[in-house]
Amino acid sequence: MKSWQRVAVPSLDAMGHGTGERPSVHDVRRDGRAVVPAGRVASMYTCGITPYDATHLGHAFTYLAFDTLTRVWLDAGIEVRTAMNSTDVDDPLLERAARDGVGWRELADRQQRLFRGDMESLRILPPDAWVAVTERIQPIAEAVRRMLDTGDAYTLPAADAVGEGAVDVLFDTTKHRQFPVGAGSRTDQAEMLALTREFGGDPDRPGKRSPLDPLLWRAERPGEPAWDSPVGRGRPGWHVECTAIAMEELGAPFTVAAGGRDLRFPHQEMQGHHALALGAPMFSDVRLNAGLVAFEGEKMSKSLGNLVLVSRLLEDGARPEALRLALLDHHWRQDWEWFPEQLEAAEQRLDRWLAWSTTPDDDPSLSESIVPWLRVTLADDLHTPAALQAVDTFILRAPADEGSLAAIDALLGIDLRSVRAR
Ligand SMILES: [Zn+2]
Incomplete structure (x- = not known):
């Protein structure tokens, strides 16, 4: 059966072969x-x-x-x-x-x-x-x-x-x-x-x-x-x-x-x-x-009629990247409950990241990279909430360098440049 379209995943290493940790x-x-x-x-x-x-x-x-x-x-x-x-x-x-x-x-x-x-x-x-x-x-x-x-x-x-x-x-x-x-x-x-x-x-x-x-x-x-x-x-x-x-x-x-x-x-x-x-x-x-x-207090299922559909949220104007951030803000093994406020918070987070992504990296030789931060948090049982917090902290202290933008795209699936271009 025809699968769906694959987005590009940038390589984070100059030589093109990955050197991240196995999780x-x-x-x-x-x-x-x-x-x-x-x-x-x-x-x-x-x-x-x-x-x-x-x-x-x-x-x-x-x-x-x-x-x-x-x-x-x-x-x-x-x-x-x-x-x-x-x-x-x-x-x-x-x-x-x-x-x-x-x-x-x-x-x-x-x-x-x-x-x-x-x-x-x-x-x-x-x-x-x-x-x-x-x-x-x-x-x-x-x-x-x-x-x-x-x-x-x-x-x-x-x-x-x-x-x-x-x-x-x-x-x-x-x-x-x-x-x-x-x-x-x-x-x-x-x-x-x-x-x-x-x-x-x-x-x-x-x-x-x-x-x-x-x-x-x-x-x-x-x-x-x-x-x-x-x-x-x-x-x-x-x-x-x-x-x-x-x-x-x-x-x-x-x-x-x-x-x-x-x-x-x-x-x-x-x-x-x-x-x-x-x-x-x-x-x-x-x-x-x-x-x-x-x-609403119960596991989401068709039989209970408490489904929140991805297509509906997107139709109602949610940015897919914000929805992605809202989901990544929960550890993958945790059971959790959806509240619409989580999407609002994720939209705000996306805006903060977007604003940062336009800050000029005047002297690339001095810049830090988010790559090790993301690799460490994700290798530890795919701890995406910690990875998102790492980005939140990082953007307060460093300009937007190419490597960090690529890492946020490759590891978290958020391509800030393409969101900005829309
Ligand atoms: Zn199966």
Whole structure:
């Protein structure tokens, strides 16, 4: 699928190869810090949107967190490859399309276009591969077939499906693997069960080997989209989609499995187990979870109807750079609540930075550079609030030199010169 347009990321070193530090980030699986990548090459898979509620501030905050990680990697001279999916066929999308009387493909296309535009406005670097699930039905089905062959999956009759003898395929979480289910996301049994229920996992279905077993393949139901495949006519389950796409694009283990904290269980946990079942030694080296954004006291979500959309804020006159600053003013792992005053404060901060950017650097030989300040704060678990404060302090004591302007662009994604030129 066509990704969005990539903005240029200036190099901060005269020779063009990055000399920044590799970042230390908080890994969910270790529940501690890890310097990533171990070597000079990094790969990252980010769970993408289900295109029916794009793009709210929670999405923007998540993708901005991993955009920051990518920028820090590039500055450290790391070779980076990234992939992301779009869950363009799934229950919530189908339900929304039915409710609104539109085709599910039409709804997905429209939301994906909106998302693409929002990501471009916010200057979020696009993934090297942005893959729609509907583009990869056959490889996903093939992964499910392999899990049936190895005994990692089993079938259950699907009485309400189209056709005689149709079956759903489920993943067997009771089978012994390298680590028990829940260990990777640091989740206990009661919480796992509650989250399985919350995320549509149908724990009470008769015949399941464990209530936690997720669906790998759903046989065709009347009125639902379905594809012919080696495991019957139907459509894939949510976790195996991401597993198959990530492994196809990046191999396994790749460096970082990334997503919002609400994906910690079951989604990312099951990806990890699916990958083991498919023969990978590990799905990813580390697992990163961005914090969740609340509005009016609740996590922002379509079902609660408390969405703040990026497109709406921009239509109402917010500058995208100010919105970016408002989001970067929260640490990527923190849960936080959105208040409109945060955007006002960010607009004022942007104005201060813009005013500074025009101060002449009369004697470049005397000037300081913001580069080390930004590198230090961001290498420390991507501490963007500290990086913004570093700029606030820096602009009070030094003129605007070319290197600092480039660093604010490369590492924070704010190109003050282009904002001024508008
Ligand atoms: Zn995913």
